[in-house]
Amino acid sequence: MKKLMLGNEGVARGAYEAGVRVATAYPGTPSTEITETIAKYDEVYAEWSPNEKVAMETAIGASVGGARALVCMKHVGLNVAADPLFTVSYTGVNGGLVIVAADDPGMHSSQNEQDSRYYAKAAHIPMLEPSDSQEAKDFTKLAYAISEAYDTPVLIRMTTRVSHSQSVVTLEDRQEIGLKEYKRDFMKYVMMPGMARQRHLVVEKRSVELSKTADELSVNRMEIKDSFIGFVSSGIAYQYAREALPDASFLKLGMVHPLPRKRIEEFASKVKKLYVIEELEPVLEEEIKSWGISVIGKDLFSRQGELSAGVIEEKIKGTARLEDRTEELPGRPPVLCPGCPHRGAYYVMKRLKLNVVGDIGCYTLGALPPLSSVDTCVCMGASIGMALGMEKARGRNFAKKLVAVIGDSTFIHSGITGLIDVIYNKGISTVVILDNSTTGMTGHQDHPATGKTIKGEPAPVLDLFGLVRAIGIRHVQVVDPFDLKLAEKVLKEETEREEPSVIFFQRPCALLSRKSGIPCFINPDTCRVCGLCLNLGCPAIEKKENRIGINQLCNGCGLCQNLCRFHAIEGGNNRQ
């Protein structure tokens, strides 16, 4: 049976067909749909873990316990999970273990453009890179075979255009793989220095064997046509290059670490001019050059952003791309949705002229005009530690005009330890938890405080109030961010206090309830066109020809009504 599937769905299907029993992840674009898809299979236990490190550890446990296991994350998630990653390379596996890292060249939805292939090299873990959804499925199955044959975890590198492109996949049946026997083996699984030294030797030996295997793998495929130009490429870059130069010769790499040295040397000898086409860092290029083979790569192509068939054609053939834009157009950056609870929170913070240390989520969008509230965004959980660092650098008076802002899911992911630091090291930080009862940006995944598992089953609800109190926070307040007066009062109280505090801004994500609501409208007789409501940055409020109007995007949340001094905004869900 043939089906159109996202690359991410291809990975999930491949894992399912390979008999995977346990799948874990923390959501992160562009990786999220892998776990959402595999969770639909009854034969597979799936979970949203609190963060990528825990997800990795759970998958390692499942593997050591004898099951085939899958763990998925975005590229920056692999940083969080890097600690177990480097050591599971030493212990090896029992049931096959596959780790998927989805890179985001061009940063469609990420804070950096790091290249996960360096992790494969650094941790001595083989890595496969599919170039479409069929390969995503096939390579995932191959990864399990390699994992168990070589006693190693296997990495799969996805990129946004493979993860989020649909292409045709042929489905096969699931192969039921029984649990492998669980054998206690402290020389293999207890990584104390004495054992780890032994295991490091095993890793070295495994790497040599895998290099030989790479030369024989059919996924490292030579396509000989023209003998003048040859390309070494992998992943989506291969598809772009093939499209741009259909008559050229290709060495298409399915395994990007370790590299098939003999095959690359053979290919290099067959063509006069050799190019390496790869997105982001010159990982293939540097290694091939280290063997004394002359290749052209990043001298021609940028390390930044995505490639495309057009870019490759232009660089190789020297043809100019057509650009007929004459007019500067208004951009359309992403915005907080109509009805978004964060809008009220940021409006008040801006009014109070607070410095805001931000975090990762939809609420990072509060950095953009007109709310222009967020000063920093580095990584998941960074806000709280950074707030403490600013206080230690600039003193308590500075801290009294400073808040850390973090979402509920992000707080659980890696904000808790930051808050412990604030208490332990006697900070006075005010931490605002924007609790919208979901993981918003990645598409509404459940988390430990939502009361539901990935499979929709009821689960114990993490008591966030109890948690922050247990950490040692004595001042905890709960506010509806749409109650602008109360929000302002509470923010003032807690920032001025010479003690640490946590404010929960609680209101569910506007997209959680799919009801359309009763739209608001502006009464032109009472509206004085003062423009105060425009400061909310709501995409439903527009000013045209010196009149303010509310468009069809409005869902009647009523925040603008709370703000308007002239009661000129009517309708809405609260007042009819």
Next chain:
Amino acid sequence: MKTTNILIVGVGGQGTLLTSRIIGTLALNSGYDVKMSEVHGMAQRGGSVVTHVRFGDRILSPLVEPGKADIILAFEKLEAYRWLPYLKKDGIMVVNDQEIDPMPVIVGASRYPDGLPEKISCRCGQFALIRALDIAEQIGNAKVVNTVLLGVLAKYLEASPEAWQKAIEETVPPKTIEINKSAFSKGYSTKQEIGKGKVHGGNVLEQSI
């Protein structure tokens, strides 16, 4: 068969993804190789979104290159204009007659360009401007504006209405099959002559129902 390249552009949240998936299903049912590139995550929050759809004998890159789109289906006028450089010479442009102000316009940092239908139509082979939101509201659900537009687009592709209906049945959520099918039919049967774009001025077809 020559590869068909379609770009579907709009504002995050307008339902461009579902539209492209119906086209993809249709192409797969017709025996073609298909690739589609979608936008998920940050860009869905009211940002400019684009889905690339390509089908033919064998598809390599999932992306349509600038100047290579046979058809652009635009859910919003400014987005139609933004992606116009992707349309091939003499390409087909189907535009929903709707303006959604982006934030730079709302905050007054930028102006929404004037006269977009004229600016667009003079640079395409065929041009259709549709009040799809009105049609969708008439059917009883503003959300099916995407399937109305798909119905208009369908007239430029070879497949039969029956094949389209089947692709809709296989793609949309079961509860919404009927309303999507009727939205498609409305779009498909909208009486309209296809405006022929001219190099100067252009003949803008203002389509009302």
